[in-house]
Amino acid sequence: GQQVMQIPQYQHVQEGEDFTTYCNSSTTLSNIQWYKQRPGGHPVFLIQLVKSGEVKKQKRLTFQFGEAKKNSSLHITATQTTDVGTYFCAAPYTGANSKLTFGKGITLSVRP
């Protein structure tokens, strides 16, 4: 079925290092959303990208939507321990059974 792929599922970085993760779809997306789930918490909406090539920044986080609107990236500059958690991308797939489809997420751990 329609899905967004996030690989790998886990990544470990040293505090201060940069981190980049990707989200890929085989079909063109109308928009892509990113969510963050802290350990023991619930998913929290971070950002939505709509336009081809769109780039949005939130402090040390940079989100980009691919030119073909089939992939997206999340880049964290100089990771901090507060960045730990699972980052999910999600995309709406329209049609008879329209729903927001979440990737499996990438769990980031940061070594202090």
Place this chain on the structure above:
Amino acid sequence: DSGVTQTPKHLITATGQRVTLRCSPRSGDLSVYWYQQSLDQGLQFLIQYYNGEERAKGNILERFSAQQFPDLHSELNLSSLELGDSALYFCASSVQGALDTQYFGPGTRLTVL
């Protein structure tokens, strides 16, 4: 605080039992979604209701059912519980439908013994 409330926070029950999870969406949101999150399974979409009617279905077992009431709160009923049903169950709400941002509640942790 997302504005979405879920009760109870924790639920411990035995195999074969039936439980009901409750969700109140953000004020003004018409859509409610239910998700199951097991270890290493990510967020599995179960079902969506929009303004009282079922809108979309995901990987929801026949033993599970849901409804959305006129005041827009929703309940997820899980019956004939099995050990494998132990998971976090999240409710989310959005203004309209699948293109919108979803706001998640704190979840209900279900443990089936």
